[in-house]
Amino acid sequence: MRLSFHLRIPSSIVTISVFGLGYVGAVTSGCLSQIGHQIIGVDVHEPKVRAFNEGHSPIVEPGLEEMLQSASRDGRLRATTDTAEAVAASTISIICVGTPSLPSGSLDLKYVTLVTQQIAAAVQQQQGKKHILVFRSTMLPGSTRTLVSAQLQNLIHSGHLQVYYCPEFLREGTAVADFRDPSLVVVGTEDGLSPASAEITSLFGGTPSVLRWEGAEMIKYASNYFHALKVGFANEIGRVCKHLEEDALRVMDVVCQDTRLNISRYYMRPGAPFGGSCLPKDVSALRAFARQQGLNLPLLENTQTSNDAHQHQFVQLIEQNGKRRIGLIGLAFKADTDDLRGSPLVAAAETLIGRGFTVSIYDPQINLSRLIGANEQQIQARMPHLAQLLKLAPEELIENCDVLVISQKCVPPATLRAHIRPEHLIIDVMGWEPLKTLPSRYEGLCW
Ligand SMILES: NC(=O)c1ccc[n+]([C@@H]2O[C@H](COP(=O)([O-])OP(=O)(O)OC[C@H]3O[C@@H](n4cnc5c(N)ncnc54)[C@H](O)[C@@H]3O)[C@@H](O)[C@H]2O)c1
Numbered sequence: 001m002r003l004s005f006h007l008r009i010p011s012s013i014v015t016i017s018v019f020g021l022g023y024v025g026a027v028t029s030g031c032l033s034q035i036g037h038q039i040i041g042v043d044v045h046e047p048k049v050r051a052f053n054e055g056h057s058p059i060v061e062p063g064l065e066e067m068l069q070s071a072s073r074d075g076r077l078r079a080t081t082d083t084a085e086a087v088a089a090s091t092i093s094i095i096c097v098g099t100p101s102l103p104s105g106s107l108d109l110k111y112v113t114l115v116t117q118q119i120a121a122a123v124q125q126q127q128g129k130k131h132i133l134v135f136r137s138t139m140l141p142g143s144t145r146t147l148v149s150a151q152l153q154n155l156i157h158s159g160h161l162q163v164y165y166c167p168e169f170l171r172e173g174t175a176v177a178d179f180r181d182p183s184l185v186v187v188g189t190e191d192g193l194s195p196a197s198a199e200i201t202s203l204f205g206g207t208p209s210v211l212r213w214e215g216a217e218m219i220k221y222a223s224n225y226f227h228a229l230k231v232g233f234a235n236e237i238g239r240v241c242k243h244l245e246e247d248a249l250r251v252m253d254v255v256c257q258d259t260r261l262n263i264s265r266y267y268m269r270p271g272a273p274f275g276g277s278c279l280p281k282d283v284s285a286l287r288a289f290a291r292q293q294g295l296n297l298p299l300l301e302n303t304q305t306s307n308d309a310h311q312h313q314f315v316q317l318i319e320q321n322g323k324r325r326i327g328l329i330g331l332a333f334k335a336d337t338d339d340l341r342g343s344p345l346v347a348a349a350e351t352l353i354g355r356g357f358t359v360s361i362y363d364p365q366i367n368l369s370r371l372i373g374a375n376e377q378q379i380q381a382r383m384p385h386l387a388q389l390l391k392l393a394p395e396e397l398i399e400n401c402d403v404l405v406i407s408q409k410c411v412p413p414a415t416l417r418a419h420i421r422p423e424h425l426i427i428d429v430m431g432w433e434p435l436k437t438l439p440s441r442y443e444g445l446c447w
Helices: 023-034 046-053 064-073 083-088 110-124 143-157 175-180 198-203 213-243 248-257 279-292 298-319 344-354 373-382 394-399 413-419
Strands: 015-019 038-042 077-080 092-095 131-135 161-165 186-189 209-212 325-329 358-362 403-406 425-428 441-444
Touching: 015 023, 015 083, 023 038, 023 064, 023 175, 038 046, 038 083, 046 064, 046 077, 064 077, 064 175, 083 110, 092 110, 110 131, 110 143, 131 143, 131 198, 143 161, 143 213, 161 213, 186 213, 209 213, 213 248, 213 279, 213 298, 279 298, 298 344, 325 344, 325 394, 344 358, 344 373, 358 394, 394 413
Parallel strands: 015 038, 015 092, 038 077, 092 131, 131 161, 186 209, 325 358, 325 403, 403 425, 425 441
Antiparallel strands: 161 186
């Protein structure tokens, strides 16, 4: 199969050792060799090494065999089982060995740990030569730092080794095309600052997002979990559709046509639990329908449970610092509305009042004399004394509270800055950057 793509120009041609010649390692070797790098493949499995040395792909992947053959012909590709020899001959090592599951389901890092040990020993022997180590295998957040602390700290401190974590997002079957035109490029560094080497920034193409090692590791899991969740979600909607004798493929196809709300960043930001007059009601209705029909839909069934857990965590965050005077800035379920139905802030206020906290509220959209219908009924039932809790001016609320729970941008940062005291605790529910710069204590809901 012939693949067409724009040739990526590397910032410099280097010799790279690729550890693990499975799906990721073989594709990485083929693609990096094609843009001019010298590749040394390393694997413990002799037949894979032999195949590589003969210019054959150890795996079936469209386009890969041709690239490996041409690189081998041009002397840009070879393989070995000898780690020390490969490290000595290269400036970068990329670890792509497997990270399988243990019988318990947890992650087995034995191959990564072993290769890291071998590379560390090889770099140690090089008497002063600098080396770059890139972990590409999928590893849980914290793994790179643990491996570094256990085995690589001295080499990093002496300036002989740089360590990066760069997750791989390729899909088998389209791996070559994915490598050439990556959906996402992420570079993890020790402190989240830009990599010290230009090679790393250009190695995997695109414009990398740079995070700490843990953030880069988490992005891989967040991505794969999201994919798994999407498959499960589509299949559960599919089962409901089949039960209704409705065409599930057509339903989900139309759902995906909405790229503003459905397939988009919207709703993909950590923050407040979901609320309002629609999401809780509609989640509840479809769940009840599925139960009545005897459909087993664990994802749909547990969506509300997940939201409840988030609400619980939110209230705990407010309670745990021991201060009793709580100020809520924003009460409606979102900004620029006076809709209090299903608001997580109303639920939080209700819980806090029930537990003896003093709660004050500032929300310029809430005008009690204008609340009507279900909105008013909800407040009558859940917070009959709301009028006494509402403050007309933010200054009054700030001055009389110890904890400020800020879920809306309805008070300008300058007003907050003018009235805040160092002993105030701000709980940021929406991830609003100016709040982090105020002269007070700060706690983000999920950050
Ligand atoms: N397959 C994918 O589509 C994909 C995509 C993204 C990320 N990943 C991740 O990339 C990593 C590799 O996945 P894969 O599918 O390529 O694995 P794989 O099982 O196909 O290949 C792993 C290779 O590592 C070799 N190996 C094991 N120990 C070694 C050692 N000590 N020295 C040298 N080589 C050694 C094995 O012999 C094998 O050839 C995993 O962490 C995986 O989760 C995989």
